[in-house]
Amino acid sequence: MECTFPVNGKLKFRDLSVSWEKKDELKKQVYVLLKGEEDFQSQHSDFRGRIKLLKEHLNLGQSLLQITNVKLRDAGFYRCLIGYGGADYKTINLKVKAPYRTITQLVVSTGDNMWKLMCQSEGYPQAAVIWQNRAHEDLTDKANTSYETGSDQLYRVTSTLTIKSRIDEIFYCIFWNKELRENTSAILHIADSADVVLWTESRRFVGAVLIVTAFIGSVLLSMLCIRKARANKGNRTPVTISSVTKPSKDKDTYDCRDAFEDGELKYMQIEKT
Structure with missing residues (x-):
């Protein structure tokens, strides 16, 4: 923001006073230069650390106030008061824009x-x-x-x-x-997005197929085990306890792996892979 004042000859810095204030419901002090000395004691907390007066332009009769990290609440009316061999002021309406840059x-x-x-x-x-x-x-x-x-x-x-x-x-x-x-x-x-979505859905589909396949395989394996055990139970020969001299593998105790021939095991391994 800028306000100007007349300078006749070389600027006498010690005779210059500049004040910027924001006219809200309550007056907020933005910046004060008093007799060539900056005074931040009365600066409002809304502007602390964000205000700079470009002093190199004062010799040209320009009071340029720079606000960094601009916020929407900075919008409003500002008053610039200049004291230099007299007094004058100017009111400036600051409008703040925030374009929709990133979507x-x-x-x-x-x-x-x-x-x-x-x-x-x-x-x-x-x-x-x-x-x-x-x-x-x-x-x-x-x-x-x-x-x-x-x-x-x-x-x-x-x-x-x-x-x-x-x-x-x-x-x-x-x-x-x-x-x-x-x-x-x-x-x-x-x-572009469909590739990602369909890939995700495909992974879910493959996972579901593997789960169903594993479940069906387990059911079939159990049925074969039960059928084999029942067949052996009907064909076994009764024995007495006295005739048994050492522990042997009872036909009722059946290893389910015997239900498959080598070819069948190979087939199941391929399906699992």
Whole structure:
């Protein structure tokens, strides 16, 4: 921000006083230069560490105030008071802009060629979101747009479009800031996102197939074991305890691995792999 004052000849720095203040509900002191000496004791906490007077311009009769890390609350009316062989002041209206520069995108498949497209961005003032397809047809009426305000006073705008579309299609979301007459757009590619989504779904499908295969294999193995055990039970020869001289493998105690021939085991291993 700038205000000017007359300088006749060389500036007498010790005779110069400059004061900047913000006119809110309560007056806030922004910067004070008193008789050539800076005074930060009365500076309001809102501006501490963010204000600098460009002293090299004072010789030209210019009081240039620089504000860094500008915030939305900095917007408003400022008064510049100059004391140098007299007194004068100027009121300046500072407007703060926050364009919607960065747009976060999301593309999700909901099945049956239905897609959910989402765009989100932050800025100020409130922006409208326009949706278009590859042919630049307006799809805004089909979208749902919501607005939130954070502690930094920026608008967080989220717009979601649910639409049926084939793969290899593109859509545009456009953030239109009417007050600034500025727009920022993003391109959403169905094809690019579909690869990720379909890959994820494929992994889930393969996992499900492996689980089902393992379950069926376990059931078949158990049935074969039971059938083999029953067959052996019907064909065994009774023996007395006295005729047994040493422990032997009872036919009822059956190793299920015997149910498979080498060829069958090899087949199951291939299926497992």
